[in-house]
Amino acid sequence: MKLNFKAVNEFNSQNMMDHKNKEIIRATKYNLIDISEPLMIAFEQLNTYYFVYALQNRTIAMKNGEIADVQELLIAQTTLKTIVDLLEEKIDISSSLFSCKDEVYRVGKVGNKVFPAKKIENFEQVDSKLPIKGVNLDKTLPNKTNLKKILKILKSELNYREKFLISDHKIDKKTNVRFSTPHKIDDYGEYVLSGITEKNSVVQMINYEVEV
Amino acid sequence: MNLLLKEVAYNTFKQKPKTENIEVDLSVKFGIDKEKFEERVIFLELNMDGNTDDDDNNEPTRKLFVVAIFQYKAPLSKYEDFKKNHSEKEYREELLENQAQDDQEHLIVFLKRINDLVINMTSFDDNRTTLDIEPAIEMYETENV
Numbered sequence: 001m002k003l004n005f006k007a008v009n010e011f012n013s014q015n016m017m018d019h020k021n022k023e024i025i026r027a028t029k030y031n032l033i034d035i036s037e038p039l040m041i042a043f044e045q046l047n048t049y050y051f052v053y054a055l056q057n058r059t060i061a062m063k064n065g066e067i068a069d070v071q072e073l074l075i076a077q078t079t080l081k082t083i084v085d086l087l088e089e090k091i092d093i094s095s096s097l098f099s100c101k102d103e104v105y106r107v108g109k110v111g112n113k114v115f116p117a118k119k120i121e122n123f124e125q126v127d128s129k130l131p132i133k134g135v136n137l138d139k140t141l142p143n144k145t146n147l148k149k150i151l152k153i154l155k156s157e158l159n160y161r162e163k164f165l166i167s168d169h170k171i172d173k174k175t176n177v178r179f180s181t182p183h184k185i186d187d188y189g190e191y192v193l194s195g196i197t198e199k200n201s202v203v204q205m206i207n208y209e210v211e212v
Numbered sequence: 213m214n215l216l217l218k219e220v221a222y223n224t225f226k227q228k229p230k231t232e233n234i235e236v237d238l239s240v241k242f243g244i245d246k247e248k249f250e251e252r253v254i255f256l257e258l259n260m261d262g263n264t265d266d267d268d269n270n271e272p273t274r275k276l277f278v279v280a281i282f283q284y285k286a287p288l289s290k291y292e293d294f295k296k297n298h299s300e301k302e303y304r305e306e307l308l309e310n311q312a313q314d315d316q317e318h319l320i321v322f323l324k325r326i327n328d329l330v331i332n333m334t335s336f337d338d339n340r341t342t343l344d345i346e347p348a349i350e351m352y353e354t355e356n357v
Contacts, residue, residue: 028219046239047255164253165243166241166243166255167243
């Protein structure tokens with residue numbers, strides 16, 4: 001099984017948990033635990049939901065005097081129902097992360113060196129970096145996030161989606177188009193997407209994938 | 213037909229190169245109401261990433277993100293004559309055979325509406341070209357997936 005979603009690509013080039021970096025994930029995102037910086041987030045990419053939990057996020061001073069950021073994240077596929085259950089305190093934080101046991105990974109990086117995603121087989125492998133079992137996402141945790149607001153949004157989302165049978169990969173379609181556009185609009189204001197004009201030489205590259 | 217825009221974000225960066233590379237990532241998923249067979253839904257996620265077209269220094273120029281839901285009713289009425297003259301099983305088979313085409317047509321309508329939105333959002337800046345997703349729509353039309 002391959003870990004296949006955009007977040008990991010984003011993680012390779014950026015700091016996923018950085019407050020200043022707003023372009024972290026190209027998806028709908030909810031901060032679930034945010035103390036001085038986000039510790040746990042949930043995000044959605046077209047009806048697939050994921051948890052991201054920061055196992056480590058610190059800066060270390062190396063022997064040669066340089067400093068490097070160390071970041072290790074747990075990324076787990078989940079369901080909307082599990083997120084709602086977590087917010088309603090029906091399940092604890094650790095159990096929610098392992099709700100889809102086959103899809104739990106960790107990724108890490110030190111400075112610019114990115115380590116490949118590694119599958120986590122069981123809770124014991126990372127238990128020292130996660131809250132102990134029985135710790136719920138409730139008011140006793142220091143948290144800047146308005147959980148009531150998120151719960152309200154996600155619950156109405158869950159009610160809406162439960163009405164439908166949503167397709168799996170069979171009728172899922174994906175297209176990826178890559179093209180270059182001219183920066184300048186010509187004198188007549190005509191927008192030229194492809195072809196070669198007198199003023200702009202345009203190269204069009206199309207590379208797409210369709211999954212049926 | 214009902215279009216719900218869940219999330220729309222358009223960010224521009226300092227870079228305004230002469231040529232920029234726009235990556236369009238368009239994903240859709242279909243859904244059918246559990247109780248009413250004719251009630252359909254399409255979930256859409258669109259990511260457009262603009263980058264400087266430079267191998268050495270590839271920096272972002274702009275990013276656009278849209279999440280939308282399109283709800284519609286499948287045109288089952290046009291199969292009513294067929295239903296009268298055929299068995300329930302044959303009617304179901306006919307529907308299964310043709311519903312992909314019906315959904316495809318609605319998908320194109322939906323994508324064109326999203327295209328209008330993208331054009332409206334990105335046309336206010338005189339120093340940048342207006343973005344659209346027409347090449348992606350053409351692919352959906354020609355591929356007949």
